Amino acid sequence: MPELPEVETVARGLQREVVGRTIVxxxxxxxxxxxxxxxxxxxxxxxxxxxxxxxxxFMLLRLSASDVSTANGEQDAxxxxxxxxxxxxxxxVSEPQLKHTHVVLPLDDGRExxxxxxRRFGRMAYLSGEALQSExxxxxxxxxxxxxxxxAANTGKRRARIKALLLDQSVLxxxxxxxxxxxxxxxxxxxxxxxxxxxxxxxxxxxGALQQVLQKAIALRGSSISDFLDAEGVPGEYxxxxxxxxxxxxxxxxxxxxxxxxxxxxxxxxxxxNCQKAPRGWKKSxxxxxxxxxxxxxxxxxxx
DNA sequence: CTCGATCCCTGGACGC
DNA sequence: TGCGTCCAGGGATCGA
Numbered sequence: 001m002p003e004l005p006e007v008e009t010v011a012r013g014l015q016r017e018v019v020g021r022t023i024v025x026x027x028x029x030x031x032x033x034x035x036x037x038x039x040x041x042x043x044x045x046x047x048x049x050x051x052x053x054x055x056x057x058f059m060l061l062r063l064s065a066s067d068v069s070t071a072n073g074e075q076d077a078x079x080x081x082x083x084x085x086x087x088x089x090x091x092x093v094s095e096p097q098l099k100h101t102h103v104v105l106p107l108d109d110g111r112e113x114x115x116x117x118x119r120r121f122g123r124m125a126y127l128s129g130e131a132l133q134s135e136x137x138x139x140x141x142x143x144x145x146x147x148x149x150x151x152a153a154n155t156g157k158r159r160a161r162i163k164a165l166l167l168d169q170s171v172l173x174x175x176x177x178x179x180x181x182x183x184x185x186x187x188x189x190x191x192x193x194x195x196x197x198x199x200x201x202x203x204x205x206x207x208g209a210l211q212q213v214l215q216k217a218i219a220l221r222g223s224s225i226s227d228f229l230d231a232e233g234v235p236g237e238y239x240x241x242x243x244x245x246x247x248x249x250x251x252x253x254x255x256x257x258x259x260x261x262x263x264x265x266x267x268x269x270x271x272x273x274n275c276q277k278a279p280r281g282w283k284k285s286x287x288x289x290x291x292x293x294x295x296x297x298x299x300x301x302x303x304x
Numbered sequence: 305c306t307c308g309a310t311c312c313c314t315g316g317a318c319g320c
Numbered sequence: 321t322g323c324g325t326c327c328a329g330g331g332a333t334c335g336a
Contacts, residue, residue: 001329032312057330084329085314100314119313121330160306169331177329266308268328 001058001224002082004143004174005217006236010088011054013231014061017090018113027104033083033117034103035125041127044078044105056139056173057081059088060132074129074136083121089114089231113151139173143210146172151207155195162198162206163191164265175210178223178245181211181270185244190276191262191269197279216241246268 004011023044031037048064061078080088087098090111097104101123103115115124127135141150154172155165165171166180175183184191186209189202198206217223222236223245229235239246243253247270248261257274 003330081330083313083331117313118315119329121313123331158305164306167330267330 001084001176001178002086002222003176003179004054004214005179005220005238006222006230007082007174008054008206009221009230009236010082011052011059011231013091014052014059017231018049018061018107019051020048020265021111022046022108023113024108025106027106029102031102033120033124035121035123037224040103040124043076047069047076050075055110055136056142059177060186072212074132076126076128077132079123079125079127079132079135080115081123081124083117083119085119086115086117087171087229088116088227091234092120093266096192097170122287139169141169141173141213143175152203156194156198156200156203160195161191161194161265162189162193163267163269165195166210167265167267172210175214177267177269178242179210179213179217181245182243184212184274185271186213188275190278190282191264191271193279244272246258246270291293292304 005030005078023046026041026044028034028037028040032038043066044063049061049068050064051060051062053060053062059082061080062075064075066076076266080086083090086196090107090113092192093106097114098116100120101114101116105113107113115122117120125135127165136237141154143151158165158171160168163180164183166175168184181191183206187202187205189198189206193202217236217238218223220236220238220241221230221234223238223242224235244259247259250256251257252259252272252275255272257272259270260273261268261270263269
């Protein structure tokens with residue numbers, strides 16, 4: 001679940017808690033979500049965490065220079081994506097470790113930075129300044145920093161559905177399923193509209209909605225819908241302000257029409273069928289027969 | 305360029 | 321109480 005507001009919350013907490021600390025060791029358990037585990041063991045010990053930043057849904061733990069660091073450009077960094085269930089926080093060594101603790105980085109103050117991720121949809125990588133630069137280039141606009149003209153240029157002439165565009169990290173970095181649906185509801189735009197079909201005033205509303213929704217969510221330290229906790233182990237509160245996400249069948253906060261859930265761009269999408277009019281040609285009432293193929297495959301596998 | 309399908313993974317919900 | 325099944329979701333990847 002961690003999207004921009006949740007990652008921002010964790011990054012701010014880590015900025016407070018671990019900047020200035022030096023990593024003194026590396027302990028790895030499962031490593032299939034790490035680009036190159038050996039790189040962590042080789043490069044992390046002895047490095048100081050000099051800053052923690054958010055970049056889209058990634059966190060960058062910027063590291064002090066090593067003797068082999070390139071002098072110019074980006075600093076080396078530990079890059080962390082929380083995936084669906086990732087948690088990153090410093091804890092006393094005496095705290096019992098949670099199940100699914102896969103990375104432990106002892107710090108020079110006696111605590112250790114622990115990465116816990118039951119589903120391992122996260123990602124972690126040690127990146128030299130150069131590698132980091134090329135990694136960062138693949139991401140789109142920051143929704144909180146982009147100008148309207150940039151946003152319009154990146155979405156207003158694309159033929160993909162607006163839902164897909166908002167979720168595409170190479171278009172906007174940091175927006176996920178929750179904040180896409182919340183922003184589209186606020187802007188009164190149906191998720192299945194094509195980007196290129198949106199009128200200027202719709203794009204303008206969406207641009208504003210995105211920023212307002214994200215700002216408020218950051219102020220409330222994100223949404224804790226499954227079990228998201230920030231770097232201090234505290235849940236967010238924005239889930240209490242969701243207008244559509246997870247509210248199928250409940251009354252729209254504007255017009256009382258029951259919220260509906262459909263699948264757009266392969267994602268569950270919550271919206272108000274009255275406030276957010278479907279585009280022409282979009283067939284209503286679809287609950288796609290997903291998983292039919294998977295069921296078949298599983299049945300076949302069982303027989304073997 | 306855009307689409308859907310598939311895979312990765314685990315825990316929680318639900319049905320029996 | 322316990323087992324099986326479905327499902328959630330971000331992102332990579334592949335074929336249409």
